[in-house]
Amino acid sequence: MPHNHDPAMLAKAETLVEALPYLQRYAGQTFVVKYGGHAMGDPDLAHDFAEDVVLLKAVGINPVVVHGGGPQIGAMLKKLGVESKFVDGLRVTDKATAEVAEMVLSGAINKEIVRWIAGAGGKAIGISGKDGGLVTASKVQRTTKDPGSNIEQVVDLGFVGEPKTVDTSVIKTISDAGMIPVIAPIAVGEDGETYNINADTMAGAIAAALGAARLFLLTDVAGVLNKDKQLLTDLRPADIEKLQQDGTISGGMIPKLETCIHAVEAGCEAAVVLDGRVPHAMLLEIFTSRGAGTLIRA
Secondary structure, three states: OOOOOOHHHHHHHHHHHHHHHHHHHHOOOEEEEEEOOHHHHOHHHHHHHHHHHHHHHHOOOEEEEEEOOHHHHHHHHHHHOOOOEEEOOEEEEOHHHHHHHHHHHHHHHHHHHHHHHHHOOOOEEEEEOOHHHOEEEEEOOEEEEOOOOOOEEEEOOEOEEEEEEEOOHHHHHHHHOOOEEEEEOEEEEOOOOEEEEOHHHHHHHHHHHHOOOEEEEEEOOOOOEOOOOOEOOEEOHHHHHHHHHOOOOOOOHHHHHHHHHHHHHOOOOEEEEEEOOOOOHHHHHHHOOOOOOEEEOO
């Protein structure tokens, strides 16, 4: 006599089966996840994120987490009474600011993420670009147009760097030991100084150096939207250029997409801009045919 199966249980089994081809495709591959924004400040979302990362590790994928912390740095600077100067919306990082940034990123936030992952049953190790010679930074060169004369002027953003070289051996060591690396975007320059690096840029450089199967940028938006606010699920660099020219994409999305393009052109298989405010967005993107964000390939 046939058993009456609970439809909810059956749906669960079907979901697992739907994930099978993706599990097979990604086993042994590396995923780099840039974690930041709203998802980081919300305890429920942080818990979901940690579960996702632990699940990836459990099914044989190697997750590598890179995190930001702009709002938290801003809050700590305020608390300590350190004045911030901005040029074109970019924070100028003097010596005092750089010290606070390292304290917040490598100290507070980094260990908090390690703790969440431990709480979800995983083992994480928190490092920064300094550890094991992971990243060597070079000073960022920026220019701004003088509004009066329209002449380009070099802006000194202080101790703001970008990744010059990446040595992934420390990441491989951690991953091979069954642990999850959690990386703060701080690195030493060739001049021996400490530089603060944009977390998206750091994640992109690490994804390229690792030849990652995926780079995930978790953001506070649904992904890349067209003029009618529909999600664009698949983009190539040429499409992005068009969307930028007609103003469909603007503001903070532009540097994110530039990071994605750099990463996929330098060895990362594909990059995804994903809404970090959606519970388990990463799992939906990876293990279902529908996807949940905007995928960028070379």
